[in-house]
Amino acid sequence: MSDDPMQTPRATKGRAPDVFMPGGWVPMREYREDEKVDFVIVGTGAGGGTLACKLAEAGFSVVAMDAGPYWRPLEDFASDESHQSKLYWTDDRIVDGLNPLQLGSNNSGKSVGGSTVHFAMVSLRFRPEWFKSRSKLGYGFDWPLDWREMWAYYREVEDALAISGPVNYPWGPPRPRYPYRAHQLNAAALALAEGCEAMGIPWTETPIATLSAPRGRARPCVYRGFCVLGCSTNAKQSALVTWIPRAIAAGAEIRDLAMVGRVEVDRSDRATGVHYHRNGNWRFQRARNVVVAGYAIETPRLLLNSASDRFPEGLANSSGLVGKYITVQSNQAVWGTSDKEIRSYKSPPSLALTEHWNYEDEGKDFHGGYCYMSQGPEPQLWANTLLSGRGLWGDALVSEMQNYNHVVGLKMVGEMLPQERNAVTLADETDQYGLPIPCVTYSWCDNDRAMIDHALGFMGQALRATDARDIWEQTDDTCHLNGGARMGDDPRTSVVDADCRSWDIPNLWICDGSVFPTVGGVNPSLTIQAIACRTGDRIAAMARRGEL
Amino acid sequence: MTERYSGYDVMSKRNGPSWNDKTRQVVDDRLATPRGPRFFSETEYRTVESLADRIVPQPHRVDPIPVADLVDARLLAGGQDGFRHLGMPPPGEAWRRALAALDAEAQAAHGANFRHLSSPDRDGLLHCMHEGRLDHPAWQGMSSQLVFTQLVAKDIVFAYYAHPTAWSEIGWGGPASPRGYVRTGYDRRDPWEAAEVKDGDAAAAIRKNRRVR
Amino acid sequence: MRGRTAAIAVSGLFAAAVLGGLAARGRRRPPARRTRRDHAARQLDWGAATLAGSVLFDSAIEHYRGSFEHLGMYVPLAVASASMATSLSGGRCPGQLRTGTSVAAMLAGVAGLGFHVYDISKRTGGWSWQNLFYAAPVGAPGALSLAGLIGLAAQQLRSGDWPSDQQSGRALAALASAGILGDVAEVWLLHFRGAFHNPAMYLPVTVPPAASLALAGIAVGAGRPTLQTTRGWLWATAATGLAGVGFHAWGVHRMMGGWRNWSQNLLDGPPLPAPPSYTGLAIAGLASLRMMEDRHD
Numbered sequence A: 001m002s003d004d005p006m007q008t009p010r011a012t013k014g015r016a017p018d019v020f021m022p023g024g025w026v027p028m029r030e031y032r033e034d035e036k037v038d039f040v041i042v043g044t045g046a047g048g049g050t051l052a053c054k055l056a057e058a059g060f061s062v063v064a065m066d067a068g069p070y071w072r073p074l075e076d077f078a079s080d081e082s083h084q085s086k087l088y089w090t091d092d093r094i095v096d097g098l099n100p101l102q103l104g105s106n107n108s109g110k111s112v113g114g115s116t117v118h119f120a121m122v123s124l125r126f127r128p129e130w131f132k133s134r135s136k137l138g139y140g141f142d143w144p145l146d147w148r149e150m151w152a153y154y155r156e157v158e159d160a161l162a163i164s165g166p167v168n169y170p171w172g173p174p175r176p177r178y179p180y181r182a183h184q185l186n187a188a189a190l191a192l193a194e195g196c197e198a199m200g201i202p203w204t205e206t207p208i209a210t211l212s213a214p215r216g217r218a219r220p221c222v223y224r225g226f227c228v229l230g231c232s233t234n235a236k237q238s239a240l241v242t243w244i245p246r247a248i249a250a251g252a253e254i255r256d257l258a259m260v261g262r263v264e265v266d267r268s269d270r271a272t273g274v275h276y277h278r279n280g281n282w283r284f285q286r287a288r289n290v291v292v293a294g295y296a297i298e299t300p301r302l303l304l305n306s307a308s309d310r311f312p313e314g315l316a317n318s319s320g321l322v323g324k325y326i327t328v329q330s331n332q333a334v335w336g337t338s339d340k341e342i343r344s345y346k347s348p349p350s351l352a353l354t355e356h357w358n359y360e361d362e363g364k365d366f367h368g369g370y371c372y373m374s375q376g377p378e379p380q381l382w383a384n385t386l387l388s389g390r391g392l393w394g395d396a397l398v399s400e401m402q403n404y405n406h407v408v409g410l411k412m413v414g415e416m417l418p419q420e421r422n423a424v425t426l427a428d429e430t431d432q433y434g435l436p437i438p439c440v441t442y443s444w445c446d447n448d449r450a451m452i453d454h455a456l457g458f459m460g461q462a463l464r465a466t467d468a469r470d471i472w473e474q475t476d477d478t479c480h481l482n483g484g485a486r487m488g489d490d491p492r493t494s495v496v497d498a499d500c501r502s503w504d505i506p507n508l509w510i511c512d513g514s515v516f517p518t519v520g521g522v523n524p525s526l527t528i529q530a531i532a533c534r535t536g537d538r539i540a541a542m543a544r545r546g547e548l
Numbered sequence B: 001m002t003e004r005y006s007g008y009d010v011m012s013k014r015n016g017p018s019w020n021d022k023t024r025q026v027v028d029d030r031l032a033t034p035r036g037p038r039f040f041s042e043t044e045y046r047t048v049e050s051l052a053d054r055i056v057p058q059p060h061r062v063d064p065i066p067v068a069d070l071v072d073a074r075l076l077a078g079g080q081d082g083f084r085h086l087g088m089p090p091p092g093e094a095w096r097r098a099l100a101a102l103d104a105e106a107q108a109a110h111g112a113n114f115r116h117l118s119s120p121d122r123d124g125l126l127h128c129m130h131e132g133r134l135d136h137p138a139w140q141g142m143s144s145q146l147v148f149t150q151l152v153a154k155d156i157v158f159a160y161y162a163h164p165t166a167w168s169e170i171g172w173g174g175p176a177s178p179r180g181y182v183r184t185g186y187d188r189r190d191p192w193e194a195a196e197v198k199d200g201d202a203a204a205a206i207r208k209n210r211r212v213r
Numbered sequence C: 001m002r003g004r005t006a007a008i009a010v011s012g013l014f015a016a017a018v019l020g021g022l023a024a025r026g027r028r029r030p031p032a033r034r035t036r037r038d039h040a041a042r043q044l045d046w047g048a049a050t051l052a053g054s055v056l057f058d059s060a061i062e063h064y065r066g067s068f069e070h071l072g073m074y075v076p077l078a079v080a081s082a083s084m085a086t087s088l089s090g091g092r093c094p095g096q097l098r099t100g101t102s103v104a105a106m107l108a109g110v111a112g113l114g115f116h117v118y119d120i121s122k123r124t125g126g127w128s129w130q131n132l133f134y135a136a137p138v139g140a141p142g143a144l145s146l147a148g149l150i151g152l153a154a155q156q157l158r159s160g161d162w163p164s165d166q167q168s169g170r171a172l173a174a175l176a177s178a179g180i181l182g183d184v185a186e187v188w189l190l191h192f193r194g195a196f197h198n199p200a201m202y203l204p205v206t207v208p209p210a211a212s213l214a215l216a217g218i219a220v221g222a223g224r225p226t227l228q229t230t231r232g233w234l235w236a237t238a239a240t241g242l243a244g245v246g247f248h249a250w251g252v253h254r255m256m257g258g259w260r261n262w263s264q265n266l267l268d269g270p271p272l273p274a275p276p277s278y279t280g281l282a283i284a285g286l287a288s289l290r291m292m293e294d295r296h297d
């Protein structure tokens, strides 16, 4: 049998890989397929991995499946950009619209641990008003959640991930001190700070999910800077090394290389389990509850692919909103060349940031907010940025690449507005499992463009205030996917309720980035995990009251 | 071009603490990529070479980076980017179509296949392609601009910067695990990083770069 | 490799200082009967030497990390080695040389303090936690001054310029108490930076403050705690300093790549040579107690 984790499942025979030891194993409980487990969870990323842990720790029987492999970062991860593309979801997908998205490396992962295995670890809280952006700020949609409750769940996640952050956070209502201290700033972060000080706005060290001191069996960050290509030291507090080991210890089973193709629903409109593909065969796992947590493209796709006689438009889709209102974030940048050596390949890429324009509403000609942070592209990514963003190739490219060590940049994460036309639908073509592939349509709106203009202008000024020269704008990038199965108070205008329970099928839940009604101006993973923690607690409470 | 990181060879770190076994294996495999076409046909392969020659020129290099072989290997392995535009076929098929279309364009404009054109003529066609101004039927509905930035030029650039020779050229620290970096502020360099030629003093940089392990 | 050369050079300095100092000491036979004063002086020598040794290695590592960007960064290495050598040689070292090195150490420490304060104030963010954590440590050069002061005290005591009496004892106790407190501040800062991730990290911010407090009590003549109790706390502090080296060695092992990745982890991991500064100061504190007892002589 091959020991390639991309070919042969590792979590079998009552054991799962020990992520902290090359070649190591930990014991894992296994469930029979004909045994009705309390929960089967589709996807083990920020949403699914977290919820698997919470539910298992609450005493439920849990099987969590992921289409991706089960890595042991210490032995499986190379310091190599090309090779590490094995972490991305690169199955066939079609993009369309006026501003087609670039997916793959940019958006979603396919691993036990999901996209958190290769995310950049930036761990920010929503601005409280964003949970009620329609009523408080006049745009987007209200969430059915209260920020004060979320504040407590953010804390739970920050503790679970031992977030390294500043001693005092400059924006928003007071928050408790981050569990770990901030990392030493690299040159790229210092340039951000200099720019902010010149512009007279506050900046801070980015709260980030990588260790600044040892923790359990995980070792602290060595500042190798390959974070978005997978962390080979386990300093990165991904779901793979945090929630999932906890879930297994609490009795959950993880099934790797298990692609779910369909959620089965019976005559009484209750989900009965999932059809999944593993080891070359289609199989069926029975379950009392099904949680879909495949992220903003795969979650709607699975719900649409599970259409049946009783639900011809797909599951949980009586509102017609499954796959609608997907929302990415603007990720434009300004770049320049410094006389100083920056060498931004060292350290996690975004060690400093400013949330000024998330919290300041004066002087904006657009809705929503954005933050911006320092950057640290590795060579291939940088060369491709010069090609696609600046149009360089040939001698111009090769010689500009010589300035690599002097490049300094600022990149925004901005709130795009949710629009119904931005959607995931099914294409006619099928993938390697024979399942219809998703088509992702995306177009920016005027508000999106106004914010991008504002951000590019402001970041440009900030960068000019440092010694950077040759400043140029990268105008085309987006990042992070959210929405597609949004939560709300009203079954007619949302797919799930505040507890991530679908309105249509009471034992079908959706718990990942797709439940976001709006995206806010910060990276989403902390909020996804906080929602998953809340959902876990709510489910446990409902079970105690017999409401499941 | 004067070398900015004279004497620096990222491979000198191969056996040091900056490389783990997995990295050694991956880079060794890449350096051992077989030469010659395997995914492409012989003529397609020559066209890819003549493309790479314009997109990442390396005229003075004694031991050039085998860009075409690396592109070929990736396509052979079925490498995908995870998305394609509506109307675009999967990467392998799109590559073949693009190469054929380039030949068709070259024939139409200059009466010869792309790989036989002079460098300026090839550059001229590539400029048009980059700007989306090529629309011969041979493109079969694909946007030449998208094919350029998101497929052909992109794959070539990725292949070039996947090679240690290119890493050394730009003074990148290279693979870094288990050892990462200690000195990360402005103008700070760890002894295991490339030293830049400063004030024209190549000898000083070479001395430091020879000590990189 | 440069790191290795530097390591060898610093170890060489250390060895030369130790051997030189001890050789000088051993050249003449000790006096037939030692007085308490001699004992106290000798103890102060040991304290000063330990402290200087800690400074030597700590500044070597930190300044190596700083790539010895300017010549001034070599100063603490030179001065700390000299101060270690003269302290170890005890009474055998010519008085003027001894005074000279001690004063040099005191001045170098003050100058270092000035440099470090300047370094922080000119950085982006100024007096922020970030710079307190990661810029040149504010308090560290103070240890060199303390080594100088203690060395000077040893010499004055031995030469009789300074009486070994209650008053001198108290003064010295005050000095050691303040020194320990300064050290505690530094350790607290760095262990806070490490988020006190290991419970053992609380040890050096609990035991030494108790010793410092006890010494302060002695210094002001509060009558409490007893010399005996204070001595206990001081021994515990000295032991904490030594144990710290062990803990920190374990800490280096816990970093990615462990000891094999020493070129990173000796710099980024917990500083091996720092904890014995507690030991040096505690020994000086013990010497002060001995002086207090002189009346019983």
Ligand SMILES: Cc1cc2nc3c(=O)[nH]c(=O)nc-3n(C[C@H](O)[C@H](O)[C@H](O)COP(=O)(O)OP(=O)(O)OC[C@H]3O[C@@H](n4cnc5c(N)ncnc54)[C@H](O)[C@@H]3O)c2cc1C
Binding pocket: A042, A043, A044, A045, A046, A047, A048, A065, A066, A067, A068, A105, A106, A107, A108, A109, A110, A111, A112, A113, A114, A115, A116, A118, A119, A120, A121, A122, A123, A124, A228, A258, A259, A260, A261, A293, A294, A295, A296, A298, A299, A302, A480, A481, A511, A512, A513, A514, A523, A524, A525, A526, A528
């Ligand atoms: C390069 C990059 C950098 C990022 N940086 C940050 C950052 O700094 N901060 C931040 O907050 N966020 C960041 N993100 C975003 C963040 O990673 C995601 O928002 C988050 O992980 C999404 O969580 P999720 O649970 O919704 O989905 P994921 O974490 O993507 O998990 C989904 C999982 O479901 C599995 N799956 C999907 N469909 C199926 C199926 N049918 N059957 C079985 N399994 C399935 C997938 O394999 C995947 O493992 C980044 C993302 C990327 C790509």
Ligand code: SF4
Binding pocket: A210, A220, A221, A222, A223, A224, A225, A226, A227, A228, A230, A231, A232, A233, A234, A235, A236, A347, A348, B180
């Ligand atoms: S910089 Fe830190 S978090 Fe990022 S990959 Fe390296 S060790 Fe992991």
